[in-house]
Amino acid sequence: MKIINYALIATGFLGCLGMKAGAQAQPTTLPENPAAQPQININGTGIVTLDGASKNTFGTKGFATNSAINLSDSALAASFSERLYREGIGSITFGAQSYDFTNSGIQTGLFVNQAFLDFQTKKFETYIGRTDAPTAMIVQIPTLRGDDLVDFTMLPNPFSDGTNLEESRYSNVGAIVFNQGLTYFENLHVQHLIDSVNSGTGTGLNSYGGIFQFETVPTLEPIATIVNYGIGYEHRSIPNSLGGSSDAIYGGGTINVKRGVTNRLDLRVFDAYTTNNNTNSIGTVNDTYRANANAIAVTLRYLNSPFGKPSYSVALTAGYKDFRNISGANESTLVLTAAKRLGEGFDAVAQVEYFHRAGALASLYGQSSSAIFQIGLSFSFGDVINENVGPRRTPMNILEHYLPK
Amino acid sequence: MGEIVRNMSNIKDSTIPRRSLLKGAMIAGGAGLLGSSSAFGRTVAFADLKSQGEAAPSAGTWPSDFDPSTVTPKYDPRATPNPDDPIKVFDLTITDGIHEILPKEEVSMFLFNNQFPGPLIRVKEGDWVQVNLTNKSFESHTIHWHGVQVPCEMDGVPLGSQWPVRPNQTFRYLWRAQPAGTHFYHCHVMTGLHATAGLSGPLIIDPIDDPVMKTFPYTREYIMLLSELDTNYVRDEMNAMATMGHTMMAMDNNADLMHEMNGKMMGWFKDKAAFVESVKNGYIPPYLSSRTGFMRPLQLNYFMINGKPYPMADELAIKTGETIRIRLIGGGFMPHFMHLHGHDFWHVCQDGSPLQNPIRHNTIPIFPGATSDIIVHGTNPGHWHFHDHSDFCTNNNGVQPGGMMTMLMYEDAAEHGFNFQQVIQLSS
Numbered sequence: 009m010k011i012i013n014y015a016l017i018a019t020g021f022l023g024c025l026g027m028k029a030g031a032q033a034q035p036t037t038l039p040e041n042p043a044a045q046p047q048i049n050i051n052g053t054g055i056v057t058l059d060g061a062s063k064n065t066f067g068t069k070g071f072a073t074n075s076a077i078n079l080s081d082s083a084l085a086a087s088f089s090e091r092l093y094r095e096g097i098g099s100i101t102f103g104a105q106s107y108d109f110t111n112s113g114i115q116t117g118l119f120v121n122q123a124f125l126d127f128q129t130k131k132f133e134t135y136i137g138r139t140d141a142p143t144a145m146i147v148q149i150p151t152l153r154g155d156d157l158v159d160f161t162m163l164p165n166p167f168s169d170g171t172n173l174e175e176s177r178y179s180n181v182g183a184i185v186f187n188q189g190l191t192y193f194e195n196l197h198v199q200h201l202i203d204s205v206n207s208g209t210g211t212g213l214n215s216y217g218g219i220f221q222f223e224t225v226p227t228l229e230p231i232a233t234i235v236n237y238g239i240g241y242e243h244r245s246i247p248n249s250l251g252g253s254s255d256a257i258y259g260g261g262t263i264n265v266k267r268g269v270t271n272r273l274d275l276r277v278f279d280a281y282t283t284n285n286n287t288n289s290i291g292t293v294n295d296t297y298r299a300n301a302n303a304i305a306v307t308l309r310y311l312n313s314p315f316g317k318p319s320y321s322v323a324l325t326a327g328y329k330d331f332r333n334i335s336g337a338n339e340s341t342l343v344l345t346a347a348k349r350l351g352e353g354f355d356a357v358a359q360v361e362y363f364h365r366a367g368a369l370a371s372l373y374g375q376s377s378s379a380i381f382q383i384g385l386s387f388s389f390g391d392v393i394n395e396n397v398g399p400r401r402t403p404m405n406i407l408e409h410y411l412p413k
Numbered sequence: 414m415g416e417i418v419r420n421m422s423n424i425k426d427s428t429i430p431r432r433s434l435l436k437g438a439m440i441a442g443g444a445g446l447l448g449s450s451s452a453f454g455r456t457v458a459f460a461d462l463k464s465q466g467e468a469a470p471s472a473g474t475w476p477s478d479f480d481p482s483t484v485t486p487k488y489d490p491r492a493t494p495n496p497d498d499p500i501k502v503f504d505l506t507i508t509d510g511i512h513e514i515l516p517k518e519e520v521s522m523f524l525f526n527n528q529f530p531g532p533l534i535r536v537k538e539g540d541w542v543q544v545n546l547t548n549k550s551f552e553s554h555t556i557h558w559h560g561v562q563v564p565c566e567m568d569g570v571p572l573g574s575q576w577p578v579r580p581n582q583t584f585r586y587l588w589r590a591q592p593a594g595t596h597f598y599h600c601h602v603m604t605g606l607h608a609t610a611g612l613s614g615p616l617i618i619d620p621i622d623d624p625v626m627k628t629f630p631y632t633r634e635y636i637m638l639l640s641e642l643d644t645n646y647v648r649d650e651m652n653a654m655a656t657m658g659h660t661m662m663a664m665d666n667n668a669d670l671m672h673e674m675n676g677k678m679m680g681w682f683k684d685k686a687a688f689v690e691s692v693k694n695g696y697i698p699p700y701l702s703s704r705t706g707f708m709r710p711l712q713l714n715y716f717m718i719n720g721k722p723y724p725m726a727d728e729l730a731i732k733t734g735e736t737i738r739i740r741l742i743g744g745g746f747m748p749h750f751m752h753l754h755g756h757d758f759w760h761v762c763q764d765g766s767p768l769q770n771p772i773r774h775n776t777i778p779i780f781p782g783a784t785s786d787i788i789v790h791g792t793n794p795g796h797w798h799f800h801d802h803s804d805f806c807t808n809n810n811g812v813q814p815g816g817m818m819t820m821l822m823y824e825d826a827a828e829h830g831f832n833f834q835q836v837i838q839l840s841s
Contacts, residue, residue, distance in 0.1 A: 225659075227652075227656040228656060228659055228660065230660070231659075231660055231663040231664075231670065266669075267663075267667075267669075267670060268669070268670060268673055269660060269670070269673055270673045271673065314696075315680060315696070317697075317704075351703055352703065352704060352706075395645045395649075395709075396645060398645075398648050402648075402652045402655075403652050403655035403656050403659065404509075404521050404648070404651050404652050404655050407551075407655060407659065408509055408521065408551075408655065409509075409510075409511055409521065411511065411519055411520070411521055411648075413518075413519070413520075413644070413648070
């Protein structure tokens with residue numbers, strides 16, 4: 009078995025077929041040409057905050073506290089990529105991150121948030137595996153953590169019990185993506201949304217949809233008027249026992265209200281409209297993920313970058329969500345986020361979040377309003393080892409002439 | 414023989430028209446342009462000899478006594494032409510394009526007149542030379558006339574002797590050709606990238622009396638511009654330059670964006686004191702490890718003669734009994750140790766000037782920025798390797814054979830009994 013396993017790792021699927029016969033006779037090492045050394049990208053983000061809340065907000069209901077050392081959403085990922093014979097790029101990415109603090113409080117283990125293979129050419133891409141849910145990729149709202157405002161900034165996972173917010177950000181995805189000029193993208197995908205509520209879908213595909221997106225040339229975002237926008241549709245195959253299938257239309261974008269390399273002010277908007285599910289009461293967090301609703305988030309962010317290097321940023325985000333089938337149920341939020349760069353990728357960060365919940369939501373969370381104060385540090389880094397694969401989306405490839413390398 | 418015609422094709426004596434004939438044309442380089450009588454800047458036609466290499470005009474006397482005053486310019490560099498002085502005019506246009514290093518291996522580069530190396534500029538000592546540089550790329554450029562005694566304003570050092578030539582601008586260089594010899598020209602903006610990534614070309618100033626021709630009457634000559642590439646470095650830097658270039662072009666057209674240039678955009682300072690003061694006030698210089706970490710050293714992976722490594726580098730042709738001149742130019746980052754099999758040759762000029770006494774070699778070092786002229790006599794018929802003897806440089810992306818290798822091919826080798834047919838080898 010060891011030899012076969014080695015063959016799987018070292019020689020790939022085709023090589024493995026040849027190795028099988030050898031393993032059944034006597035173990036031999038077939039001469040092999042060495043594989044092209046892949047390029048290795050390592051990226052990581054660490055964020056730790058000291059959190060204080062106006063009320064007992066952290067932890068699970070009944071065991072809540074008003075303070076926490078929050079180390080959720082720190083992540084590390086490695087990508088291995090190589091240039092293929094006919095100019096495509098093949099890669100595998102593997103990564104994990106620390107769980108959200110809303111987990112039962114015993115923060116052991118890591119959530120595997122990236123485990124996918126990717127194939128891309130100039131005009132086409134396909135990826136399969138665990139990665140960012142396509143429904144969470146249109147607009148990046150600049151809160152400290154990507155899931156600080158799950159209810160407002162992405163489609164919540166209707167199969168998640170809400171304990172781990174990662175279940176709305178990441179999913180098992182199979183997608184094909186076409187593009188025009190590496191700036192317009194059409195993403196068709198199927199998903200298995202993580203089913204922690206045990207709805208009965210098992211590991212099966214329980215969602216499918218499509219997205220149309222525009223992304224401006226990378227590195228030129230400060231001088232673009234329209235930085236990005238997108239619109240998507242998603243069908244979630246929710247069992248009738250949980251209200252039946254749900255359809256969602258969502259979209260948003262980012263524009264530079266004031267363009268600038270050293271001083272930039274941008275406006276980001278995201279809206280999600282869900283319908284066709286028959287959930288008409290709220291008793292669990294999962295109910296809030298399924299019930300028909302409309303959610304909108306708007307952010308105004310200022311970024312100061314003397315000599316083109318980020319120095320500090322301040323963002324104000326407002327969100328509102330209304331549940332159409334549940335009278336009086338709505339929630340809103342106001343978040344102020346600040347970051348001060350202390351070194352390359354190293355920031356001092358702070359955030360104040362205010363939540364207001366009405367109707368059934370207030371009953372669910374045991375409070376109609378709460379505030380969370382966070383202060384901490386963040387470190388983002390990346391490195392490339394054995395660089396030999398040029399990224400596909402570069403200013404030269406998009407604006408000048410596309411070269412596969 | 415097809416390969417003879419190709420000998421000069423990488424140093425394209427291309428149809429860059431005189432400014433008085435055609436305006437602003439960017440002519441794509443191509444082979445087989447050498448027979449044109451309206452060749453690039455020429456006033457003397459060498460049409461009969463072009464396809465067989467180039468020959469210099471009349472011969473002079475070999476210098477024998479050492480005269481320290483010979484470094485003094487023959488003509489006042491700061492003089493200006495009289496109204497009736499003829500001026501040789503050349504048009505160079507810079508674009509960003511694609512250079513094919515080898516089949517299936519291409520790289521984005523800046524190019525003079527859509528070719529790498531840039532076109533040959535050839536004039537006589539004492540000629541007035543005007544070069545109109547038009548920038549059609551997204552980045553700023555200049556031209557430095559390496560080895561030429563120009564007035565300082567024409568020296569091509571950005572922010573040292575001139576402002577960089579921005580996109581869609583034209584700069585007019587005007588200088589008097591001196592001293593005679595083999596030189597070259599290259600961009601001096603971010604020289605490490607621009608010169609390597611396409612913006613260099615040969616420059617020959619023919620002496621009024623050529624001592625090399627008198628002592629070694631040669632019938633053909635070849636130019637070999639030696640350079641290297643780190644294709645990953647070029648790709649990354651071209652993308653960084655594209656970011657900066659497009660950002661600055663956007664600023665050109667927008668007053669609000671341009672306002673940001675005022676002291677907070679580029680790392681440019683009025684003088685050293687202003688730079689030091691800025692650091693005290695919080696400016697963090699880009700060379701600190703806190704800004705860059707450990708800089709990745711260059712990992713050169715292609716080594717080229719006139720922009721092409723083996724097996725695509727053009728061969729040199731010779732006949733038994735013939736004498737040829739080879740002008741070697743160090744246009745890259747590294748020294749190269751050019752070794753010719755089967756022959757000794759004479760090293761006759763260094764950096765354009767005749768040596769006090771020619772030196773006999775079979776291997777000659779060519780250092781970055783230097784030029785060396787050698788004379789080869791056709792005394793040993795065959796097909797001979799002429800290559801960098803440092804095997805660091807005889808590979809293509811780590812695969813040997815490759816890199817800085819070419820051949821000296823005797824056209825009459827078969828008549829002398831050498832019948833081996835060369836095989837192009839890509840891997841050993």
